[in-house]
Amino acid sequence: MPGRRRPLIVAAPDSFKGSCSAAIAAQAMLEGARSVFGDDADYLALPLADGGEGTLDAMLAAWGQEPRQVQTTDALGRPRRARYGLSRDRGTAIIEAAEANGLPWVADQPLQPLDADTAGVGTIALAALADGADALLLCIGGSATSDGGVGLLTALGARFLDAQGAQVRPGARGLADVVRIDVDGLDARARDAGWRIAVDVDNPLCGPRGAAAVFGPQKGADAAAIAVIDAGLLHLAEVLAQTVGIDPGALLRRPGLGGAGGMALAAVALLGAETVAGSDLVGEAIGVRSAMLGASLVLTGEGQLDSQSLGGKVVDLVRREAPTGTPIVVIAGTVRLSAAECREAGITAAFSIADGPATLDELVADAPRRIAETAAHGCALLTAALRER
Template sequence: MHAPRRPLIVAAPDSFKGSCSAAAAARAMLLGARSVFGDDADYLALPLADGGEGTLDAMLEAWGQQSRGVRAADALGRPRDARYGMSADGATAIIEAAEANGLPWIADRPLQPLDADTAGVGTIALAALDGGGRELLLCIGGSATSDGGVGLLTALGARFLDERGQQVRPGARGLADIRSVDAAGLDRRAIAAGWRIAVDVDNPLCGPRGAAAVFGPQKGAGPDDIAAIDAGLAHLARVLAATTGAELEDYLDRPGLGAAGGMALAAVALLGAETVAGSDLVAEAIGVRAAMRGASLVLTGEGRFDSQSLGGKVVDLVRREVPHGTPIVVIAGSVRLTAAETRAAGVTAAFSIADGPATLDELVSRAEECVAETAAHACALIAAALPGRERA
């Protein structure tokens, strides 16, 4: 008789924002799993990302490369040391926009949703082009900005002009004043490069599911700001459609253009950029499908498991790539879906790491410990159902 196959436990989480990286979360999950299965199982850590924070590190690990430094600017224009990466052959650059315009870098100031802009992201892109990048992978999650990518394209040499022919104010505040676009000064290398923009949501540019309405509040936008940003992005789309000859609906209806305050919009229009699901980009680089083959249990998770988790984020990637019938357990800071909604999504179960009354700061400080303990509880339940482990 053949010996029973050893269980393979895969930990494939996203980062827990503000708490632990995806790699740290994966290690914690496997620590909990090992406390149940011991040496009777095989273990695989597979830290993932969805186009937001952590994507640069995930891709660099997959490529076996180190990051490169660049002096850029944060969303309010203040100098900031940022990073980007290059593939082993030097042809492909990976840029994580949040290295420049991420929310954490401006947490020391009151949020300025109308003034934050993406020029610092353009500075990183120029450095990547200087470094020889011919394919640019731009990952745009976690932004503090809602300028439709105007700052990014301005840094690359485009001009967005008002009725007097002057450059408009930076950020979403200047969008409504744009009357024309002068692309003559765009960096020739940026035009020649292939651009893929990784998005972590499928929201459209405008409307009730658009950039302003859904993501504006987390960037400090109140009701008036949301209305102004939404109108400004719609106006920018109209100007770009008129400039390029594209159909307006190509910009207003395309899934994912609402990500990161519409950052991809100007690049799609002026550079021919392609938008892709960030999780799919990472999955391709890491070889997620092959890694998941043969898994007996997959542990995944993120800071908050809710309906957005199922729209292109890491949990969505995992449920699509895991072989049918393999248990999937989500471990998250908070769980906002019901048990029925979780099962309907193809996830076996979801557990919050909160082990009792605690403040957010307390949970953050103990995140890895809580992830490991929650994983141990989940694995104990799964182990009881595996052949030969009915009563450990």
């Protein structure tokens, strides 16, 4: 209408894991929005990430840098090439742990939740340190491992020893055997570097909301393995606390240490690593709040909208940073929050891309089209309200 400001439609999703990247999802959302608003609106794609899959790409895009590559190992110790990134001044490195220990790289084998380890992540960190980085941003989502970060610190030179003075077995299987931790050989660059670990959940290390109970099943852990992992992480936390002279409760109560099989645990205790919400880290680098200023509608989404989405993931970032009063529409593969829960969280509406009976493979294969169609439906419902803004 003459005299009215053109609406700005912002698409700020996470990736739809296993289906499409955040960039593809954002473009699909804007395609759906354009089918409703046409040339009478402005559009902004703002792909985001929460510390898991896609975080490396989001940060490299924000820095205007290309990824570097290093030879490392996957969660089962097999060779693979992994990417990492450096800031423009080469002082800060971004490491996506799943480039080494991610679930996709071991999908060709039966999952081995007690044996998978994080040593390959340490190899990437050493390469970044050799490149001159003195600050490391480690993003830990999407892991196949539950070793409390023992493999990571072992690759950096620490030794986790059993009662006979031998290095314990890799993975969660060896955690209960740790009696002493020798840090004399720890890489000096790693010891001196500033570590920030991006987590995408607020779960504690152990217990019913801990690493084993909540995330163990997706790594292949049955009830018996979950019990072994949970007990092993508890024991490791106690030995780490004794090693550095702190109360074990400081580790056991710390939010976020349950993410990625407790990968941050050893680095927090031995390297003084700081844990940060991965979505906040990306949001700060990209400038999400300023980018969304003036937005008339914000479209966001991820593979599954549930209670975890509101605890540090991309949807949580968007609802906190979007301008007050701006409608927020979530598009997801699955919506597990009620309408009342969405309203309470500040979400205007949430829609699933499943528009009828379909297998998971069918949803994955057709995700961009379904995201676009769902975005169009959501935008159509809000058209009248936007015209009044």
